[in-house]
Amino acid sequence: MKTQVAIIGAGPSGLLLGHLLRRQGIGCVVIERQSPDYVLSRIRAGVLETVTTDLMEQLGIDARMHAEGLIEEGFNLADGDRLIRIDITALTGKHVTVYGQTELTRDLMAAAPERGLEIVYEAKDVAIHGVEGDSPSVTYAIDGVEHRIEADFIAGCDGFHGPSRKAIPAPLVREFERVYPFGWLGILADVPPCHHELIYANGPRGFALASMRSNTRSRYYIQVPLTDTLDQWPEERLWDELALRFDPISEKGVTRGPALEMSIAPLRSFVFETMRHGRLFLAGDSAHIVPPTGAKGLNLAASDVAYLAEALAGHYRDGSEAGLAGYEARALARIWKAERFSWYLTKLMHRFPEDGSFEHRMQSAEIDYVAxxxxxxxxxxxxxVGLPL
Known part of the structure; x- marks a missing residue:
């Protein structure tokens, strides 16, 4: 098989890139190692910046997002019993949209057949070849039979554990990482949110987040040590803890219900600055990870693929190499600003094990200044709300 761009990964970044390229008349194939059901089973972020919603609108894949998404004009920081509202609409003229990453991925998958976007699912043993030359290719196996896709370019949108980043030679690697000494214990449940806007809380018991996926589905998190396991946190214990954190400061208090999903996610800041090697380009989680504080992960992936689609369109439209040559620097400028903001909120709203009374006073002083x-x-x-592209 031959195509112009081979895209590895059918998460939101790979699918979004595919749709943006097809809109420009550029041939592409998306290769995904998992099944469609598995892709849709991954529970991820749910706050979309205007950058992301604007791209969905440009593609005309926005009907369900606008029908079911929640417009959020502000969010809240809590310091003990004090609630500090950040009125993002009054301060910026913009808003964010609460719409689950799973739902956005579902919309992109559903629109693929009519847009001519080919997706190959359950592709095993994906390998990248020849990116330093003019004819790169991707091989994969389905039911034990090897297939090869020859392409002009390869886009690695395959996440932190995919093969794309690993295809870049070690001497060329520029990477930076900060691993945080705690994780987020999360629960998803079909219960109404305790507050009409998100609350990031920093109290004596540590960090907690009250968020939602809809008016009837809530997502909560609390900070836990990396040594904690789900066995230590039966549902009732977690609901008790959330009630202690949010009942005093929320509008409605925490409503309990059976968990649809529970997990403990470690937190890290990671940037892989080598986003281009020959004809291989990285985008999304293959190049960067942010702490979930601030909801930047999906939105950064969206800005990456917007830059990359624009660069590839310039190449095929008029033969310009300027966009491709400048992709890495352009993407990294926005990535590092988002990393800084996620790091800042994480540092501000969490209790770090090594911190003492001085650091806690500094947090309180900073939150008071924000207020x-x-x-x-x-x-x-x-x-x-998201820095402009």
Whole structure:
């Protein structure tokens, strides 16, 4: 098989890139190692910046997002019993949309056949070849039979554990990482949210987040040590803990219900700056990971593929190499700003094991400054709603 762009990974970044390329008349094939059901079973973020919603609107794959998504004009920081609202619409003129990553992925998958976007699922042993030459290719196996796709370019949208990043030679690698000494214990349940907007809380018991996927589905998190396991956190214990954190500061208090999903996710900041090697380009989680504080992961992937689609379109439209040559620097400029904001919120709202009374006083002073400074709230709002492309 031959195509212009082979895309590895059928998560939101790979699918979004595929649709953007097909819109420009560029041939592409998406290769995914898992089944469609498995892809849709992955529970991820749910806050979309305007960058992401604008791309979905440009593609005309926005009907369900607008029908079911929740418009959020603000969010809240909590310091003990004090709730500090960041009015992002008043401060920036924009808003975010609460719409689960799973639902966005479902929309992109459903629109693929009519848009001519080919997706190969359950492709095993994916390998990348020849990216330093003019004729790169991707091989994979289905039911023990090897297949090869020859392409002009390869886009690695296959996440942190995929083969794309590993295909870049070690001497060329530029990577940076910060691993945090705690994780997020999360629960998803079909219960109404305790508050009409997100709450990031920093209290004596540590960090907690109250968020939602809809008016009837809630997502909660609490900070836990990396040594904790799900066996230590039966549902009732977690609901008890969430009630202690949010009942005093939320509008409705925590409503309990059976868990649809529970998990403990470690937190890290990671940037792989070598986003291009020959005819291989990285986008999304294959190149960067952010802590979930601030909801930047999916949105960064969206800006990556917007830049990459534009660069590839320029190449095929008029033979320009400028976009391809500048992709890495352009993407990294936005990536590092998002990393900084996620790191800042993580540092501000969590209790770090090594911190003492001085660091806790510094956190309190910073949150107090945010509460009293419109200028600081605007900085936070601008970053939260998403910096422009």
């Amino acid at each position: 009293s400074s419109t200028a600081m709230q605007k900085v936070i709002a601008e970053n939260y």
